[in-house]
Amino acid sequence: MKKADIYQYFHAFLAPHPVEIAGWMKDTDQFLCENGCKLDAKPGSSGESILMTYTHRKSDKRICRLYLGREGCKAFPYGNSFAHEDSILPHLPEYMLDAISAAGRDCTGCATKRPEIITHSFRFTHKGKAYNKCRHEGFGFPLDNAAERTLLTQWLEKEIACM
Numbered sequence: 001m002k003k004a005d006i007y008q009y010f011h012a013f014l015a016p017h018p019v020e021i022a023g024w025m026k027d028t029d030q031f032l033c034e035n036g037c038k039l040d041a042k043p044g045s046s047g048e049s050i051l052m053t054y055t056h057r058k059s060d061k062r063i064c065r066l067y068l069g070r071e072g073c074k075a076f077p078y079g080n081s082f083a084h085e086d087s088i089l090p091h092l093p094e095y096m097l098d099a100i101s102a103a104g105r106d107c108t109g110c111a112t113k114r115p116e117i118i119t120h121s122f123r124f125t126h127k128g129k130a131y132n133k134c135r136h137e138g139f140g141f142p143l144d145n146a147a148e149r150t151l152l153t154q155w156l157e158k159e160i161a162c163m
Contacts, residue, residue, distance in 0.1 A: 076138030079122030
């Protein structure tokens, strides 16, 4: 999809959403693109949504996916920064940590076939249990809550900083 078409879709899907969510989406897109991410976007099969994927140019790691649909918007940040000293994890509220722990799949499938792959997963500990989440999946959060949008912005800043 051409960049002009991406942004035409992007702005069309933002129009019906509250100004604060649309503003966060625009600011996040600008921040990611200005900080070394390339954008790939795909419209949903029904034409009722668009999925925007941001991948860091240097590391070729996914940073975030933004989903825009008629029914709502979600951010799917990845966990590349989880292993770093200044990880976002200690700053997230319990319910977000619970959602991350329950989301996605543990990275056991790849690791049993290729043990070196396990080093590329998102590792963290929550409530005394070690997690090893697949690096190909993000963690989805709706954008309705202003406090969550602030935390997601900080999370994405840490993702960019660890690249």
